[in-house]
Amino acid sequence: MLLFAQEVQMYDTGPAGTLNYSPRASVLYSQTNLAANGRPSQDFEVAYDAYDCFASDDFVVPAGDSWNIQTITAVGSGSPGPFNTVNVTFYYDAGGIPAAAPFASFIGIPASSNTGVITVTLTGGGVNLPSGHYWFSLQDAAPYGTYGQWFWTQNSVIYNSISCWKNPNNGFGTGATSWTPINAIWGDNTDFAFTLEGVVLVPCNYQIALYDSWGDGWNGGSVSVYVDGSVVLSNLTIPYGSGPDYYSFPVLTGSGISTVYTPGSWSYENSYQIIDAGGNVVYSVGNVSIPPGVLYGNCPTLGTLDGYVTNSAGLAIAGAIVGIPDLGISTTTGSNGYYFLDPVQSGDWDAQAFKQGYNVITHNVTIVAGGITSQDFVLTSPNLSVSPLRLDEIMAPNEYLTDYIG
Known part of the structure; x- marks a missing residue:
């Protein structure tokens, strides 16, 4: 048994400083x-x-x-x-x-x-x-x-x-x-x-919604919101009424969310909720704080790409392939030329549309997490030129001729 700590020779079959594997887009x-x-x-x-x-x-x-x-x-x-x-x-x-x-x-x-x-x-x-x-x-x-x-x-x-x-x-x-x-x-x-x-990771907006069960505000009570230990909203309160009063704050996936609640008079009337970027209530609590290590942000990282594929006359092209080669994903247009590609990783990508008999068309698109990006494609036909325009041939009766140009 031999174990080595010294250097060992590497043999690289590719160009110097390169690797022999396909690069990924991410x-x-x-x-x-x-x-x-x-x-x-x-x-x-x-x-x-x-x-x-x-x-x-x-x-x-x-x-x-x-x-x-x-x-x-x-x-x-x-x-x-x-x-x-x-x-x-x-x-x-x-x-x-x-x-x-x-x-x-x-x-x-x-x-x-x-x-x-x-x-x-x-x-x-x-x-x-x-x-x-x-x-x-x-x-x-x-x-x-x-x-x-x-x-x-x-x-x-x-x-x-x-x-x-x-x-x-x-x-x-x-x-x-x-x-x-x-x-x-x-x-x-x-x-x-x-x-x-x-x-x-793309930041997204969470919300905190404040409520008062009696309807006379928080009577000196307040709450502050912290993300990863740093305050992002300070001393929020309901000055009067029952609420809900909404306040937004940005988070990232994995960010720790906590609060510090300070009671006022009749604090038992106070409550609040944390709402994620999709509008879902992820935490609901009365007149207490949310301690660190309990609640974390979870933002969407995927979006959607859609649009129409037409020809230069504006007519729909059915059966065209639309995709993002770097991500290895694609879809096909319907009879009205519409396509819907979902899910797509957020970021900037080159999207392509193609159908046999047409040129490949490429557009750069920005996919927004949790949103829909629309991109239409107009496919053009390849240019074809024939030269010479006239062929002179002498043919016998019932004789067929095939002539290849170029």
């Missing part, structure tokens, strides 16, 4: 400037626990964004494979290295691998991250005795902080039993090669 982050070597990141069987090791790299969710990470592709190598079980853990940044403990873990989840390139879809809908600096680790967890050792390919360009590695039981003898920058272990000035895929 890439959130990618660093794939491939170096020639890799480092181990593996959860071994019990007999080899001393060699359990974690490689980790970081990424930044830009200010104002929130990501739902669904799929991770880590470029690697190993033999014989396949490496079809992995552990994925996410960490907050702690001054240029991962924090000691993960905040999200996906242990023993299935993956697919192609010559060492591991692709894994996170279970439970993935992980939602607001703007900030994060780290993740991906370990091969397939049995070493059967599938061999996996190495995460290094990235020749360092993005954000330099990659880190640890081997808690020091089986490799490096002394890196906690998170350590990789250049302090082996002198490698590299990151690791990976791609994150998912969706940029």
Whole structure:
């Protein structure tokens, strides 16, 4: 049994710095400037626990964004494979290295691998991250005795902080039993090669509705609304009457929603509801606060595309195919030329319409989460020119002629 911590040679059959897999449209982050070597990141069987090791790299969710990470592709190598079980853990940044403990873990989840390139879809809908600096680790967890050792390919360009590695039981003898920058272990000035895929979460508006059962207002009572610990609506009240009085506030999927209720006179008359973007009451409470960790935002990420397909004379074209190639979805127009494509991931996409005998027409469309985007297509026929316009042929009786032009 041989286990290696040193670099291993990678053989890339594609152009330098490229990968031999099809890109997806929903890439959130990618660093794939491939170096020639890799480092181990593996959860071994019990007999080899001393060699359990974690490689980790970081990424930044830009200010104002929130990501739902669904799929991770880590470029690697190993033999014989396949490496079809992995552990994925996410960490907050702690001054240029991962924090000691993960905040999200996906242990023993299935993956697919192609010559060492591991692709894994996170279970439970993935992980939602607001703007900030994060780290993740991906370990091969397939049995070493059967599938061999996996190495995460290094990235020749360092993005954000330099990659880190640890081997808690020091089986490799490096002394890196906690998170350590990789250049302090082996002198490698590299990151690791990976791609994150998912969706940029779109904010939506929630509402709070205030009620008073007696009809004389809240008599000095008030409520404030917090999203992820920050106040977004302060000291709301019903000055008079029974309500409901409505107030809107923005949230993202996964945002924590809480309230602080301050009682006034006759507070037992007071109540309020939290209403989601679809108009559904998701929380109803009397004269008390909603504590943190109870209620979370859930915004739609899907929309709809519809419209009509006609010819240049304005006549409906039935049976035309309308789709978004990057998403691999399509539909067909009805007898009146109308199409309805649902659901469609929110974002900017190139939509195409086509029918045999017509040119392919492309329009860029913006799909709004929870909404309908309308886009009509006018299909044109290909131009056909014949030259020469006259053919002279001498034919015998009952003779047929087929002549090909061009």
